[in-house]
Structure formats: structure tokens, C-alpha cells
Amino acid sequence: MKINTEKLVKRLNQKWKDIPCPFCGDHKWSVDPKIVTPVEVLANKKMNLGGRFQPLVPITCGCCGYTAFINALVMDCVEEGE
Numbered sequence: 001m002k003i004n005t006e007k008l009v010k011r012l013n014q015k016w017k018d019i020p021c022p023f024c025g026d027h028k029w030s031v032d033p034k035i036v037t038p039v040e041v042l043a044n045k046k047m048n049l050g051g052r053f054q055p056l057v058p059i060t061c062g063c064c065g066y067t068a069f070i071n072a073l074v075m076d077c078v079e080e081g082e
Helices: 005-016
Strands: 029-031 056-061 067-071
Touching: 005 029
Parallel strands: none
Antiparallel strands: 029 056, 056 067
16 A cells, blocks of 8 residues: 555645644644554454554654554545555
């Protein structure tokens, strides 16, 4: 999977409408063009690496480092054919 960063930034600007960082109040957001996903930790302290995943894109505050994760499928910013 690959992110269409331009499309994601456009959608974020439409939906977030100048939302400040909840930690420091700044507005310096950066979009990481990579997809990441959380990993389930099982009761025996092992990781579950199989099955479905959530394609998340990190959005980071340039002032304090707070990071939010945006679902790439919900934001419809996944490149076709990937």
C-alpha cells in the first residue's frame, strides 16, 4: 500500500480546519508518507502478527512531537493498484 500524500493533506485541511495540537496548542503538523499499524500483544506477552490490520498514517506536531494516527482507508488516500 502507498499513500497519496497530497490527497491526504487536502482531506486533512478540509476536515481538521486548523485544529491545534492537544498538548502544546501549536499548528505545525507534518504527515509521514508511510503506513504503520499497531500490533496486538497476546496474554503470553507475544505479538500476533497475522490477520487484518489498520493502515494508519502518523501525523506529528512539529513543536512537541505529539503524534496522531489517521486511518488511510477512511481518508481515502491509498494509491490505486497498490
